[in-house]
Amino acid sequence: MSAYALSSRHDSRTRRQDRVVTSTSxxxxxxxxRVYSPATPQATAMLTVGDKVAWIGDDGGAASHAPSADVVVELDGxxxxxxxxxxxxxLGPTGFALxxxxxxxxVSLADALEQLERFAxxxxxRVLHAYGWDETKWSxxxxxxxxxxxxxxxxxxxxxxxxxxxSSVVSSALLDRDPSITQRDGWHGNGVVERDAHHAVRTITHGLWTTAEREQALRAALxxxxxxxxxxxxxxxxxHIAPYADFAALRAIADTTTVSEVVPYWGAFRGGDADLTGDGLLGFAGDLCVDGAVGSRTACMHEAYADADTSGHLYLNREQVAEHVVYCTERDLQAGFHVIGDRAMTETMAGFEAAVKLVGVAALVRARHRLEHAEMPTPEAVQAMARLGVVASVQPAFDAEWGAAAALYEQRLGAxxxxxxxxxxxxxxxxxxLAFGSDSPVTPLDPWAGxxxxxxxxxxxxxxxxxAAFDAHTRGGHRARRDDxxxxxxxxxxxxxxxWRVDDELPRPQVVEWSSDPGADVPSLPDLHPDKKLPVCLTTVVAGATAYDAQQLGTGNGSR
Known part of the structure; x- marks a missing residue:
């Protein structure tokens, strides 16, 4: 399929209109x-006026709108x-990772060290930052x-x-910046750091990057x-992830440039020193960690890991979870926690049940609290999450990357x-x-892959x-921030x-078969079988303004 194109109109009337048109009109x-719209499943055209969708229909109907359009985009399929x-x-870590x-x-430790030497x-x-190593894939x-x-x-x-x-590995020059790291929990003596030692290392690196470098990283991520x-x-x-000041930097970027909308959460117990009014936080949620991660063996388990004599680490207990949930619920804020291991999930849901006794089920459901990752819930925990209206903010790429037989999860935990x-x-x-995400830079920003x-x-x-999966990566994310x-x-x-440029489409019978409602007339999605190419983004528009345009087609205004 060829790239879509901007239609040219050369009459003087159109040129005069183009000169005075504003972003609102x-x-x-x-x-x-093709337009993916459940209300109009066979749609082939769409009209937007300013920041709103005005009409969706077929090309026959589009012909009546073309004379009054300021821009006509020929989608070419x-x-x-x-x-x-x-x-x-x-966003900060993602930008620096880029x-x-x-x-x-x-593929090996030797390969990684060779690449690191060339990079240095x-x-x-410069401060050297490398990321993404996974020793379970190394010989x-x-x-x-x-x-x-x-x-x-x-x-x-x-x-x-x-x-x-x-977890991470540091150079001795970084350790020299704060030798007390060796006295913190999570120092392994060989340069590997986790838990408190890892947090201290991150704090050092934050201080080594200038304000301008941080802003550049945030812009790159957006x-x-x-x-x-x-x-x-x-x-x-x-x-423990990035400075609170990043929120102000993100607001400043959004004030001058069309970017993806940023929904801010701060993962601090009872909010710490956060400014709810000034920073527009939806809640004290996200990576307020109940435990760690499976790969680093810090996710908290009921039983020891299969490949090491540890059961991970619990950072918050059920009493603290309950206190945080009640604190946020009473202030109409979203509470949320990073929770991965099975014991961590047990503690977390026990905390929610304790909170119910203090504020009631209805208040918790209205608050729409969140659990990030939630990788090991029992069937009972799943039912409790549903009953209490808890959102599951999950990362499908984790299963794709580490969930197969003999992959990382099985190595760490057993089949x-x-x-x-x-x-x-x-x-x-x-x-x-379900609200899908990537945990970028842990896995890439790649929604179709998710x-x-x-x-x-x-x-x-x-x-x-x-x-259902597409809905979780579109509507689900909005529902997670309480926008239905x-x-x-x-x-x-x-x-x-x-x-999107789409090279492979599902045959119509399979579209219906795979629909959440096989009896309905449903819009078609690309063929996502593993042997097919994923769609390629051509243009991204946010509230009528162009945030990304691979071919400079002018579908919206790119500045505010």
Whole structure:
């Protein structure tokens, strides 16, 4: 399929209109493609006026709107969808990762060290940041040591983050910045840090980057998000992840540039020193950690890990969970927690049940609290989440990356515990709101890959239909931030959408078969089978303004 194109109109009347048109009145007609709109399943065209969708229909109807349109976009078969939402992103770390060394594809420790040495040589005099290593994919089966890092980078300050961002390896030059790190919980003596030691290392690196560098990283992350068709991202910041000042920087960027909408959360117990009024926080949620991660063996388990004599670490107990939930509920804020291990889930849900006794079920349901990751819930925990209206902010890429037989989860936990992880299908059937995200930079900003991962979950009974998975990555993210209306293209809705080049479509019978409602006339989605190419984003529009346009087609205004 060829790229879609901007229609040219050369009469003097049109040129005069183009000179005076404003962002609030600009009429953009897209036609000749497919528009994903459940209300109009066979739509091929859409008209937006300013920041709203004005009309959706077929090309015959589009002909009547073309004379009054300021811009006509010939889609040439391209697909128009609601913009995706990523419900769990770390924008600062994502932006820095885009400028750093990606070790996720390395096949051995030796390969990683060789790449690190080359990176250090080409970035002399700078703080070195590498990320994404996973020793379970290396032939040596172990992390690098500080001595090995020093041989690769010399006296450079280097921070080498594991793929899950819950542990890292540091250079001796970084350790010299704060030798007390060796006295903190989580110092392993060989340069590997986790828990408190890891938080201290992150604090050091935050101080080494200038305000301008942080703003550049945030801009890079938002630009990248828009290029992936993401019109909204949930920034789940926390004291151990990035500075609170990032929120102000993000607001300043949004004031001058069209970017993906940022929904801010701060993962601090009872909010810490956060300014709710000034920073627009929806809640004290996100990465307020009850435990850690499976890969770093810090996720808290009832039984020891299969490959190490530890059961992980519990950072918050049920009493603290209950206190935080009550505190947020009474203030009409969303509470939320990072929770992965089975014991951590037990403690978390016990905390919610304790909170119910103080504020009641109805208040908790109205608050729409969140659990991030929620990878190991029991069937009882799933039912409790549904009963209490708790959103599951989950990452399908985790299952795609680590959920298969012999992959990381099975290595760490054994097949019996790994097999039922990430039960998206069970959660969906229970009525839990699913909000898909990436946890970027842990996994890439790639929403179609997330939809595919949920459709082809390693456990067949936990797979979602394409329509349910797509909904979780669009409407689900809005519902997670307590907006039940957004995320659908229909007249009166926000003109917030993405345009995609699609090389492979599902045959119509399979569209109906895979629909959440096989009896309904449903819009078609791309063919997401693993052997098919994923759609490519051509344009991203947020409230009528263009945030990304691969071909400069002028579908909206790019500044505010």
């Amino acid at each position: 600009k009429r953009v007609l897209l036609r000749g493609g 391209a697909l128009v969808t609601p913009g995706f939402v990523d419900a769990h992103v770390h 400028q750093s060394l990606d070790l996720s594809s390395t 040589c080409s970035h002399s005099g 040596e089966g172990r992390p690098m040591t500080m001595a090995e890092v020093d041989r690769a980078v010399g006296r450079a300050v280097a921070y080498i983050s594991r793929v899950d961002s819950h 630009t990248h998000a828009a290029s992936r068709g993401l019109t909204c991202v949930h920034e789940v910041n926390a004291p 019996e515990r790994a097999r039922p992880m990430n039960p998206f299908g069970s959660m969906h059937r229970a009525g839990i709101v 939809v595919r991962a949920a459709v082809f979950h390693h456990a067949e009974h936990e797979r979602l239909t394409p329509t 209306a957004a995320g659908v293209l229909k007249p009166g809705a926000a003109a917030t959408y993405a345009v």
